[in-house]
């Protein structure tokens with residue numbers, strides 16, 4: 255078995271985001287939760303995306319988890335390896351993007367990789383090495399308030415420079431504008447100067463096409479999902495990938511509709527408000543979770559009552575930066591997050607066993623917790639709801655039909671995302687839209 259692409263993603267929503275762009279560009283993708291068993295059946299699969307929960311853990315652990323994923327992908331002859339991190343470069347000075355990229359380069363016997371976080375379709379662009387979210391620099395985009403990885407610096411060469419002992423360089427926009435060959439020459443020149451990590455400017459999708467052409471034969475590509483929409487065309491040109499007619503085909507969805515949200519991003523807060531104006535929802539408060547053992551059960555009972563009518567219903571811990579801060583000061587950052595993740599995981603497990611079949615989860619860490627609680631080991635990637643977020647399907651023990659699951663990155667999706675997700679699913683079921 256030869257995989258065209260093997261990807262290692264540092265969180266679950268990020269993995270789904272990359273898979274979504276690959277599917278839309280014609281690749282059949284499976285996302286695995288953690289490193290899969292060696293005998294995983296890989297029928298009709300061009301790419302495997304191994305989803306780790308390695309973004310916010312100690313760097314040494316992130317490195318060893320990523321190397322285990324690399325070993326599995328190498329065992330399945332992946333032609334190219336992709337390290338997927340966040341389009342907002344979420345990390346700390348201690349890691350984990352630099353240490354993991356260094357370890358993967360060593361594991362592959364390679365000496366240089368590009369870093370392409372941009373995702374123009376979702377407003378993430380890079381110019382002169384500075385990351386923008388829409389028209390704001392990263393550190394003014396709301397990411398400065400992220401509960402786990404606050405981003406205070408938009409200069410990615412500088413950010414990465416704090417995470418690796420090796421030299422970090424830049425492919426500026428002026429180089430990209432001269433095409434793939436010129437970009438390759440620039441990379442080679444940087445290589446002779448010992449530059450191991452190269453942050454790449456990207457102001458629009460044409461830059462991604464140039465970058466994909468330049469790096470299609472590199473052992474390791476790193477970045478956000480944006481370049482994932484451009485790489486498959488390069489693989490086809492090389493004869494590595496065949497045309498397939500419906501790479502995102504999934505079985506019809508069934509069951510009640512539930513949304514679980516642990517993301518506190520600006521986008522998610524808007525989506526929560528929009529949903530609550532139209533549908534029922536119940537809030538979880540980490541301070542109450544810490545002190546009142548019945549708090550999560552009260553939320554569960556509320557959701558159950560509304561699911562009896564089919565839903566959709568929302569259970570959310572999403573809160574504005576002041577309330578998040580207050581919980582973190584009282585409980586500590588990790589414990590506050592853990593309490594929320596545990597509660598949402600438990601609620602998911604119970605409600606899915608009681609008939610929820612269409613589940614939307616907001617937030618990468620939150621998705622990790624929910625998917626783990628449900629014991630899901632792999633997802634097949636289907637139709638896109640909004641850029642970066644597809645519907646997926648997971649086989650579940652004890653359930654005849656697979657669970658339809660959408661894992662939404664915190665900052666992704668339009669304001670109406672939560673309600674629209676179910677409308678998209680209905681339209682796919684009725685055959686009125688396809689990916």
Ligand SMILES: Nc1ncnc2c1ncn2[C@@H]1O[C@H](COP(=O)(O)OP(=O)(O)OP(=O)(O)O)[C@@H](O)[C@H]1O
Pocket residue numbers: 265267268400401402516517518519522539540571572573577578579581582590591592594595616617618619620621662663664665
């Ligand atoms: N009210 C709250 N107070 C403190 N922490 C919270 C609260 N609500 C959620 N959290 C925690 O904040 C973290 C949010 O991270 P998560 O990755 O789920 O969302 P995100 O960062 O917006 O999404 P992404 O990683 O996809 O960008 C989780 O650990 C969650 O448990």
Ligand SMILES: O=C(O)[C@@H](O)C(=O)CO
Pocket residue numbers: 265267268269271272339340341342373478479618642663664
């Ligand atoms: O790249 C992104 O922004 C997302 O896929 C993500 O990783 C958020 O967790």
